[in-house]
Amino acid sequence: MAEAEIGILLLSAKVALAATGFSLIPAFAVAWLLARRRFFGKALLQAVVTLPLVLPPVVTGYGLLVLFGSRGPLGRLLEDLFGMSFAFRWTGAALAAGVMAFPLIVRPIRLSLEAVDRGLEEAASTLGAASPVVFLTVTLPLALPGLMAGAVLGFAKALGEFGATITFVSNIPGETQTLSLAIYALLQTPEGDAAALRLIGLSVLLAVGAVLVSEWVARRLSKGGGDDRA
Amino acid sequence: MAEAEIGILLLSAKVALAATGFSLIPAFAVAWLLARRRFFGKALLQAVVTLPLVLPPVVTGYGLLVLFGSRGPLGRLLEDLFGMSFAFRWTGAALAAGVMAFPLIVRPIRLSLEAVDRGLEEAASTLGAASPVVFLTVTLPLALPGLMAGAVLGFAKALGEFGATITFVSNIPGETQTLSLAIYALLQTPEGDAAALRLIGLSVLLAVGAVLVSEWVARRLSKGGGDDRA
Amino acid sequence: MTVLDVDISGRRGSFTVRAQFRAEPGVTALFGRSGAGKSTILKMMAGTARPDSGRIAAGSRVLFDSEARIDLPARKRGIGFVFQEDRLFPHLTVRHNLTYGRWAGGRRARRPLEEIVALLGLEAHVDRYPDTLSGGERQRVAIGRALLSEPEILLMDEPLSSLDRERRAEILPYLEAVAAEAHIPIIYVSHETDEVARLADRVVAIDEGRVRAIGTAAEILGDAGEDGGPVAILEGRVTGHDETYGTAIVALGGGTIELSERGLPAGARLRLRIRASDVALATTPHEGLSIRNQLPCVVQAVALEGPFARVMLSFGSERIISRITAKSADALALQPGKPVTALIKAVSVEPARLRPVVGE
Amino acid sequence: MTVLDVDISGRRGSFTVRAQFRAEPGVTALFGRSGAGKSTILKMMAGTARPDSGRIAAGSRVLFDSEARIDLPARKRGIGFVFQEDRLFPHLTVRHNLTYGRWAGGRRARRPLEEIVALLGLEAHVDRYPDTLSGGERQRVAIGRALLSEPEILLMDEPLSSLDRERRAEILPYLEAVAAEAHIPIIYVSHETDEVARLADRVVAIDEGRVRAIGTAAEILGDAGEDGGPVAILEGRVTGHDETYGTAIVALGGGTIELSERGLPAGARLRLRIRASDVALATTPHEGLSIRNQLPCVVQAVALEGPFARVMLSFGSERIISRITAKSADALALQPGKPVTALIKAVSVEPARLRPVVGE
Amino acid sequence: AERITIFAAASLKEVMDQVAADFEVDTGIETAVSLAASSVLARQIEAGAPADVYISADRAWMDWLSERGAIAEDTRRTVAGNALVIAGANPLPGGADPATILREGRFAMGDPSHVPAGRYAQAALEHFGLWEMAKDRAVFGENVRVALELARRGEVEVAIVYSSDLQTAEGLSLLYTFPPEGHPPITYQAAATAQAQPAARAFLDFLSSEAGQAIFRERGFTSPVSEAY
């Protein structure tokens, strides 16, 4: 494996991990709102969350470019406030991947949250647990399968994300060129096929690895139930 | 709304519906295997199912071309057996969308199936119900939320699918040019922005509509529990 | 006539079960402490848990045989199972839950739905979904669902545990009738010695996964009345009535006893349940007492149990137990061989179970 | 000392509840048929269901007040709730379920975990997950979880329904002790009149969502003994012992009664439970009988009930009920004003509840 | 070391690999090449992408950037041209003309609505009066690579592509080359962006140099037709 390929692999993993990692909490929050609250515009929120799935990725990419580019309103705001910049950086690739993965993470979590027995949460609160504690000790562990499923789908999607990423942060080797983008570049000419196949192989390995790890984790969790003792 | 745009809209809806519709049963079967059976290579199956998510869509598109093209082994087989052809047809667009949507449909169904109380299936069988009947009267209704979630995610993805579709069946107006492809094409030319925005609006409407319908159906189902009497 | 033959051993986690017993038509009670393995045995009989080895046969039908590699699926075992946790279908109305065995299980209808619904007092709830039912209502639906599946074997795991006494009193006779009419084996798990004594033809005592003892209710429960005290169970036959007072005369081993129970057909066989604490003793027959049943007995044995004395009496061929204070036993100078009069109030004698005149 | 004041009305679907009662420290039983609304009332007290209007106060702490718009969340109500369905946390071991109130609820530890585990016989199961526990084991964990949360009010919804008699006999005294020591109100739902009579200081009879009657166990259950017959409940005080035979002498309204129970402290107040069917009558005192308690009474009333006669007797200031056959009543020529001797076997008198010498 | 970022049309992948390597050897200036669709790159530059050089396969997007003042106008130049050809898997007996080749069966070409090669192909066919007859049998690929692949796999009979694309495609042979006068000139333009580093000019000069042009020609591109823009 060439050094460049290792670099691409590591970058992809970093981008996908960051995308999934940073999406999980907001996704859980949105899923919780959708599963548990009744409010005006709930269906609309669900629709908005689903949007990145429905639109061609290029559109989402352009949207991100307009909002989070170095000239975009949000991009400028974040730059000013936190010195955080997404434009044409790996962070931007992670943002794009995160946005695209978001609906895939939200749905399974919502599904799991809806399936959590409210009676158990009631029992927890009669035992004196405050809402955040009930959440951490009962709701969250019981929704874990959904969280896992969401994380796996999200991570896989983040690995494979292409359209929004290339549109938002371009295809800059070493900075934003993830596996998907590199494969795309190689596929532009027949000569690149061999190299592309190697990268595809890497992608597949990464995906299989992630799935195996997730299945293993899921099995451990379902066996143990987790040691959630505070 | 121009006539062409209506045509594109209808085609998109047709492709997405067909993709989701035809994916549901195999997706359910795969989800069932993954949720209920222990077999060698189970994690591998899960990985393979997840693959279209991980790979750049172009790769999946090429893969479909190789397998299901009119010269591809599966393409030829299907042509010979059923006179079914995918190449450059809307059916091919549906196939591409279906394959890309597949992992998104499988996961929530699997999640729901894993959450179904096996005790209820046991109870059904002690009451004399044969396995397929237990499945139809107990397992399926109880896994319905997952089926719904999978269908919504799948439909949304099918609407938005772009990379694999354009690679597999190209962009043939009236035959394979879905909303996504049309939007993409418009965005490629500097003058296309206005028209693209209109189509994006259409996409958003379609997505919001689909989500609203699904939420409504879900609410009805959870209220009634469904009249599953045979 | 189906006789159920069970001889299985198996495991659930670290818990092992080894059970062998026969259940003839009628009620066989599984009796034992919490965690003894009763539910596990039922599940193995139903086919929802798998024994490691052994054989289960219902008459000539082999349900399970590890050697012959027979393992009928649950649905082919012809069972009706009232699970300890109710296991109602949450997505079906009470009505569709009740009739599930018919529309999904293909079991033929014999008992009318209305009869069961009325018996269980579910009239107001048939179109509701289980999630809002009260605990007892859920349990009643579960009973009805099993009864309506027209089982050839009925397995009931504490079916009446969350029901009030009035409701039990309505359902119990129905279960007795089912057992008598349908002539099917009913395996009944219960902690209520009353219920067991009343219903059970046979009691299988389970302890730590093994069968500790098998016998009649009298033999097994003899030592465990409803307040923990001993109970004697006598078999008798109705010989006459006192129409004025509505009492029945029952002939027992060596005499008769008067019973305050109307409507017992003459000739009917009865099982009488007499709590040891309801039996007082006197050294001579007494007049001017409200206690009408004064049975001439002979003391067989006197066992001191702390402040109590348990006195075994023979009354003709029957055995009666009396529990009195040790002080009284001393005062009466009881010892084996001494003839005494057992005083049993007519209202203390409970007809544990009425058997049809025919049969046996 | 917390007195619980409940006055609420509310709905669950089409079912309406309207309940008003007071629960002082000690055990208040909610008694009523399946579907009467007992669980609903408990849930409203616990704060897991919301009444439409009314007020719930524990001493000076207002838990709910629709007018003052107070609605304390469940966790702040200081309750321990044993739900009818056990509601164990499936993802936590038995140990972590039991101690949940401590590590998640911030309730301070008072009772040692080991004591509760031993009481409930869960030693072998503390590190298991609930899904493989037997029905009774689950119920015991649920009881332990509530007890260990150190509640100021204990709500128990049929906590012993799936436990065997031995286990009940172990847990009941503990509950009595909790009620006595901790001086907290316990609201106890049960169908077992025995349990209720033994435990309850007060019984609230619930019927179709309303309070039908409130009173002592004697008043409410007077008409419903464990076999459906009437029961008298007398209050007495231990005055002495017979060490040789292990019996206690209890002074009642107008005399004494001998009780076969060891270890009753002299001076302790007792509640005695006497089933009407355990009381025989004689026109004269008798010798040579194993029945040691012969109380001189006066017939107050005789009511015929089919083949039975219910005889109300006054014994000093106390009331005793006797149930004999109508035939005996005629034979003894019972009528109001007639002096008779009530014969009560020492073993038939059950100390329903022991109260500490202090208190009240 | 100095480092410049080149935004180049994806179809220039091979050329850019070679050019970048040679340029670095020559000057010691490192390059990073971002390959994507011309439209995507143009919009990114307009949004402030840190690109120093833009190389477009499509004049229109260069014009679009120029209108917005996003490129250094004085550096804009045509760096290569291309020829339009018909490629197929089965070599035909010589002398075939487009009318014969395209008489029946599906053929692939770029999407004339947005892919430049498609626009040129439409123009060329119109030039021969074949467009109306052939357009319903055309398969519009999103990029040349797809069109080539379709032809190579036999999904279509032939594909209309650039001669440079044919260069490396195994199993395909040249069937016909369209005369350049039949379609608008095919040009690849390059320019430094408005905020480019000075080294961008060196890179552009390298593209126009003998060494740079040799690489283009080696890959099947033609010399830039001089053209006024």
Ligand SMILES: Nc1ncnc2c1ncn2[C@@H]1O[C@H](COP(=O)(O)OP(=O)(O)OP(=O)(O)O)[C@@H](O)[C@H]1O
């Ligand atoms: N999978 C398992 N792993 C370990 N122990 C188990 C498992 N399943 C059941 N047990 C244990 O087996 C014993 C018997 O369980 P079973 O449910 O048969 O008891 P039971 O007699 O029905 O008790 P109860 O009256 O409380 O319902 C219990 O102690 C239970 O904890």
Ligand SMILES: Nc1ncnc2c1ncn2[C@@H]1O[C@H](COP(=O)(O)OP(=O)(O)OP(=O)(O)O)[C@@H](O)[C@H]1O
């Ligand atoms: N959401 C609801 N919609 C309609 N009816 C309801 C709802 N919730 C409860 N009920 C009804 O209210 C009545 C009282 O229920 P509750 O659970 O309080 O009874 P209970 O006294 O605890 O009975 P059990 O002894 O059977 O547990 C029941 O008949 C029940 O069906």
Ligand SMILES: [Mg+2]
């Ligand atoms: Mg059990």
Ligand SMILES: [Mg+2]
């Ligand atoms: Mg209840």
